[in-house]
Amino acid sequence: MILSLNEVEALARKAARGAGLPWGVAEEAGMATRWLCAHGVDGAAALAALLRGDRAGPSGLDAGIKLADRAMTVLQQPHRIPDVTCPALVLPFAAAIARRGGGNVSVAIGPVTAVTDGTDLSLSGDIPDFADIAVMPGGELGSLCPRVGRAAPTGDVRNYLEDWARRTYAPATEESRRMGAGAGLTDND
Amino acid sequence: MTIARRPPEQVMRLSRLGSLHACRLSFMRQLTRRMAAENWQFARTEFDIDATGKGHAVYTATGPERSYSLVAFAHDLPDEKRSDRVIADAWDATFALFDGVPTKADITRLAKNVPRQEAGRISETELSLSRANRSVRLWEHVVDALADGRQPDASEIAQVGYLMRTTAVYGSGKFGAADREMIADRPEMQAPFQAEMLSVYLTRWFVRDLVEHIAHARGGAGAARLDPHIARRLGIGNSTGLGMAPFIINHPVLFNNWIMAREEAIARVRAVEHATSNEISQFHEIFRRANASVDDWRSEHPWQIEKLTALRADIARLRGYFATHEFTGTYPWDRLASWAEKHIAEDAQEWLLSLMLEPYARLVDDLGGCMADPLGPTTIDGAMPVGQVRALLKGSFEWALDLDWDAPENCARLWYVSEEKLEPRLGARFDEPLEPYEQPLAPARDAAAAYRELARFGADTPIAEFLEARPEFRHVIRRAQIAGFAPYAEIRDNTIGADVMPIDMLRAKLSFFGATHFDPRSDRWVRICMYAGAPYPDELTPGSADFWNYPEVAA
Structure with a gap:
């Protein structure tokens, strides 16, 4: 199923929350997933891999948040983080750092180099599932990832994220149905 | 003299937000002014509806660069299915706003999806998805009268105000629709909710055609057409539950921009040193007409009856004061607003402030362009x-x-989303096992907790260190920083207290749409009217496009 960017962001945010992440971190997960999808990178798959938690080590989301919160120091010197899972999720935060600094930011993800000016993204290859990363100021944009207005997660990934997202919804009960919305069930007036 | 905008601690109280009135910055009026100024063209290109009222129709609006089409599906809804709740699964009519002019294949695709609403899928060529239910009582009255060759009774029309009410108008990427950023750079879509407002404007036209069509099917050649003056008084209703309250909390920058635009407009008008005689007489004319709208405003809900009684008494007080107010003296509007703050209540104050903006298109209307949130x-x-x-x-x-x-009285409520069609609901924290599902819609409570925890950290410590140690406060810190540049971002009241009235938040949002005749059904549900008095597309001119929300009255 093709999703709008708004939908993929909401799905990612709710899935992250359903998996137990704090609200503000879940918001970051939603925004990061959307940013990746808007640049043609399967952010939903990256988030799903993170939530599966198959591998130990800091996640791209944790690393990205930590680096973006220290944007000014990242803009002064390279920061390296070893053994990062789902490293693609660092990229939206690298873009935020670039916007704050007003210049390009490069991210080495294992053998792959990503460069962003805050708006656009270039990638030298396919992003691995697990890698050492280094984030540093500078770098030249290569050929740009296409900007896309839709997200196309696989059915498996979408179902997996929806299973987590569902945990944020309260179970249907008769009392909730009757009381919670403040309106009756028919409107034949 | 410059006049400062009113401080957030005055404006952002729930009781005041729940007393806001439409004004010339309202999104419906921005749309009708633009369409008239740009001489938009309108056409009904398809109307394929049978005698039982089933079928589809297409209405296209064409501006300087683009067309937008309302694709409408009419259904034969059994009474027992008619519910305005999100949990409904069938409606009297369903709609999509198509970006451009749909092909037959588009309509075939939409016919499979739009009638199912949330259970269907739309695509990036659709800008909104919506549905409407009949006012059973007024619909039957109007069809009966027209079929019989008569016009409907004016007092029946006034009692209800609309033939159909929308029960949701989804935009911004919902259910597969185009995301906001796909249209945000179009001049006609720059202001908030313009696609949704256009959809409702065209829906009103469709509903008039539909009621005449059904009456003709029933009454044959002797059936009457709806008198244009009566038709014009008919708006489109809207029935709104809790979804709008989370919206204004979850979009703090956007909501700030709406409030700030109106506050800036008020400050500019209060800073007018001398009002011209034209401006004064225009104000008095609008005052008279707005008064007639308040007279027509009906509600059966005890809270709203009480509110309306107070509003009417305050308007009478205001009218009495006009006899001594020196409109021709210096700073007449500032003095009037200051008098109002001392002598009449919030509802009437906000009503007056909205009216004061009316003679000042030149000072106010450019602020309409500041009401979106381009920052992301x-x-x-x-x-x-x-x-x-x-x-x-x-x-x-x-x-x-x-x-x-x-x-308990300070945290008695909690906001949650039900798995039943994701309907937003409000629960009783101490009576229902809902806390694990609580949404982050209590910014004041969370801010107080964060404020306490922050005291454990040195004042010069970068907030990054706090966030690393206490990630559960991340959403609070984000909001705090937003409030640093968006002074009207935060509601200055408890949104989970025992006495919270969610309808205050609903009314605040709806007033910016341009809604009138707020009619609460409970503390968390409200019906309103949109476009009542507005010219239909064939009547839309620069002369008719602006003040239609105030009924015409004899001087």
């Missing part, structure tokens, strides 16, 4: 010192810092 998501500034974050929290929530947030 807000990145946290991790370098901000803890002391500054605490000051920001205190700035918005000083009143909340010492409140006993564990006291």
Whole structure:
């Protein structure tokens, strides 16, 4: 199923929350997933891999948040983080750092180099599932990832994220149905 | 003399937000003014509806660069299915606003999806998805009268105000629709909710055609057409539950921009040193007409009856004061607003302030372009010192810092989303096992908790360190930083207290749409009217496009 960017962001945010992440971190997960999808990178798959938690080590989301919160120091010197899972999720935060600094930011993800000016993204290859990363100021944009207005997660990934997202919804009960919305069930007036 | 905008601690109280009235910055009026000024063309290109009222129709609006089409599906809805709740699964009519002119294949695709609403899928060529239910009582009355060759009774029309009410108008990427950023750079879509407002405007036209069509099917050649003057009084209703309250909390920058635009408009008009005689007489004319609208405003809900009684008494007081107010003296509007703050209540104050803007298109209307949120998501500034974050929290929530947030009356409610069609609901924290599902819609409570925890960190410590140690406050810190540049971002009241009235938040949002005749059904549900008095597309001219929300009355 093709999703709008708004939908993929909401799905990612709710899935992250359903998996137990704090609200503000879940918001970051939603925004990061959307940013990746808007640049043609399967952010939903990256988030799903993170939530599966198959591998130990800091996640791209944790690393990205930590680096973006220290944007000014990242803009002064390279920061390296070893053994990062789902490293693609660092990229939206690298873009935020670039916007704050007003210049390009490069991210080495294992053998792959990503460069962003805050708006656009270039990638030298396919992003691995697990890698050492280094984030540093500078770098030249290569050929740009296409900007896309839709997200196309696989059915498996979408179902997996929806299973987590569902945990944020309260179970249907008769009392909730009757009381919670403040309106009756028919409107034949 | 410059006049400062009113401070957030005055404006952002729930009781005042729940007393807002439409004004010339309202999104419906921005749309009708633009369409008239740009000489938009309108056409009904398909109307394929049978005698039982089933079928589809297409209405196209064409501006300088683009067309937009309402694709409408009419259904034969059994009475027992008619519900305005999100949990409904069938409606009297369903709609999509198509970006351009749909092909037959588009309509075939939409026919399979739009009638199912949330259970269907639309695509990036659709800008909104919506549905409407009949007012059973007025619909039957109007069909009966027209079929019989008569016009409907004016008092029946006034009692209800609309033939159909929308029960949701989804945009911005919902259910597969185009995301906001796909249309945000179009001049005609720059202001908020213009696609949704256009959809409703065209829906009103469709509903008039549909009621005449059904009456003709029933009454044959002797059936009457709806008198244009009566048709014009008919708006489109809207029936709204809790979804709008989370919206204004979850879009703090956007909501700030709406409030700030109106506050800036008020400040500009209050700073007018001398009003011209034209401006004064225009104000008096609008005052008379707005008064007629308040007279027509009906509700059966005790709270709203009480509110309306007070509003009418205050309007009478205001009218009495006009005899002595020197409109021709210096700063007449500032003096009038100051008098109002002392002598009449919030509802009437806000009503008056909205009216004061009316003669001043030249001062006010450019602010309509400042009401969107072009910034997008807000990145946290991790370098901000803890002391500054605490000051920001205190700035918005000083009143909340010492409140006993564990006291049952201060946290009696909680906001949640039901798995039943994801309907937003409000629960009783101590009576229902809902806390694991609570949505982050209590910014004041969370700010007070963060403020306390931040005291454990040095004032010069970068907030990044706090966030690393206490990630559960990340959403609070983001909001605090937003409030640093968006002074009207935060509601200065408790959104989970035992006495919270969610309809205050609903009314605040709806007033910016341009809604009138707020008619609460409970503390969390409200019906309103949109476009009542507006010219239909074939009547839309620069002369008719602006003041239609105030009924025409004899001088």
